[in-house]
Amino acid sequence: MSKRDWNDYSKELGRRELQLKRLAKSLTVVLLVVLVIFTLAAIWRTKQDSTVLSEKNQEHWEERIEEQNAQRERLKNYTVYDKLKREEDLRVFVMGDEIAAQRGKEYSNSGWYDLLESAWKREYKIQVTKIDNTAYGTNVLQWLYEYQQMDKSAKKYDIAFLSLGYNDQQEMKAEQFGQCYEALIRQMKKDNPKCEIVLMIANCMKETEFIDKIKELCDYYDLVCLDMVKGFQKAALSESELTSDGFYPNNDGYREYYDNISTLIKKNLEDKKEISGVLPDWLDEEGSQFNHLVLVPIAEMEKESDTTYKYETASRMVGVSYMTESDYGGTFTTYLNNEKVQDYETDSFESSDQAGLIGSSLKGSNRVKLKIAERDTGFVTIYGLIVNE
Numbered sequence: 001m002s003k004r005d006w007n008d009y010s011k012e013l014g015r016r017e018l019q020l021k022r023l024a025k026s027l028t029v030v031l032l033v034v035l036v037i038f039t040l041a042a043i044w045r046t047k048q049d050s051t052v053l054s055e056k057n058q059e060h061w062e063e064r065i066e067e068q069n070a071q072r073e074r075l076k077n078y079t080v081y082d083k084l085k086r087e088e089d090l091r092v093f094v095m096g097d098e099i100a101a102q103r104g105k106e107y108s109n110s111g112w113y114d115l116l117e118s119a120w121k122r123e124y125k126i127q128v129t130k131i132d133n134t135a136y137g138t139n140v141l142q143w144l145y146e147y148q149q150m151d152k153s154a155k156k157y158d159i160a161f162l163s164l165g166y167n168d169q170q171e172m173k174a175e176q177f178g179q180c181y182e183a184l185i186r187q188m189k190k191d192n193p194k195c196e197i198v199l200m201i202a203n204c205m206k207e208t209e210f211i212d213k214i215k216e217l218c219d220y221y222d223l224v225c226l227d228m229v230k231g232f233q234k235a236a237l238s239e240s241e242l243t244s245d246g247f248y249p250n251n252d253g254y255r256e257y258y259d260n261i262s263t264l265i266k267k268n269l270e271d272k273k274e275i276s277g278v279l280p281d282w283l284d285e286e287g288s289q290f291n292h293l294v295l296v297p298i299a300e301m302e303k304e305s306d307t308t309y310k311y312e313t314a315s316r317m318v319g320v321s322y323m324t325e326s327d328y329g330g331t332f333t334t335y336l337n338n339e340k341v342q343d344y345e346t347d348s349f350e351s352s353d354q355a356g357l358i359g360s361s362l363k364g365s366n367r368v369k370l371k372i373a374e375r376d377t378g379f380v381t382i383y384g385l386i387v388n389e
Helices: 003-077 081-087 112-126 140-149 174-191 209-221 228-234 252-268 285-290
Strands: 090-096 129-134 157-161 196-202 224-227 293-297 302-305 308-313 318-327 331-336 339-345 352-359 365-372 381-388
Touching: 003 252, 081 090, 081 252, 090 112, 090 140, 112 129, 112 140, 112 252, 129 140, 140 174, 140 293, 140 318, 140 352, 157 174, 157 331, 174 196, 174 285, 196 209, 196 252, 209 224, 224 228, 224 252, 224 365, 228 252, 308 381, 331 352, 331 381, 339 352, 352 381
Parallel strands: 090 129, 090 157, 157 196, 196 224
Antiparallel strands: 293 381, 302 308, 308 365, 318 352, 318 381, 331 339, 331 365
16 A cells, blocks of 8 residues: 555544544433433422322321311210210219219219219220319309319310209209309300200209209200109118118119119110200390309408408309318308398318308399308308309
8 A cells, every 4th residue: 555545544544533533422412411301301200299299198188187177076066975875985074062972982982973984984995084073062153153263174074963952952042043053054065065964953952942943954954854852762772771871872872873874874875865056045044143253352352350341242143252171160151231141150071162142133232241250269261252243
């Protein structure tokens, strides 16, 4: 090969090599572009998938929230009978006097409530939470005032048992008792529209006017009436066999209470009783005077002497709030417009807060006086006056 031919050959090889390099660069650029496009597409798809997943998660979350809200609404509308049927846990509110407190029971688990709770746990396999608000010697005014002071958390229950009336027989008129009791029932229904309320007529109640008031409230508000005056009369055992002192039930007596309560609840369960969440108008409009009770501390009353306190009020009703003392209480007297209303003996086997009604359905301005017995060697604790706002 001549030198010229060799030079031409070398130049041709150089051109081809340059073309190959250019082609390689072009391919590299194309590959990089493709890679970038692929990467961007992958990122876009990931974002799209993430968006779709997020939307699905959001939809799922919203569905769960909606389901939970619906469940809460269903539970809110459940009655004690719905919960027993579905074997769901219960909250039970017990308020009142000695019978509510199961005084007289001989063993720790032999009272009416003890037997009822055990039966519910056994038959329906549920947990029962008891909200206990009981004390000896108490009346309806004390429990209405105390109920208004309770925390909201304690006012959530499915069924309530109230035993009131016996002590009220000695302290107020049947009409006043009915008005105050109605105010309590209405406030409980406002807090728990779907709750069942059982009004207990204790075996020891004698005043027919008071018994009739309780029955009238039960009929009007569609409550459960547990009439243990009749319950003891129909029992196989005599009254003397059902009580330890002719007054408080013994184990057999509380078994009668339990049997009667259980029968009433089971009948309502079988009859599929529905509880309206709507309150009717007042049975007795005068009951509204017992709404929104407040305490006027004794320190705000005029001190006439070391043992006498006075106060002038325009409240429609007025009562006194005091405490019974265990074994060393004293006595005091209430007056309304200089007329004696009632003597109070604060000596008791148990210390507890109490309330007494001084006057109701009052008009205009009225003068209240509290006078502690000067020669009394006991100790008297008076918190002050209970009035409506």
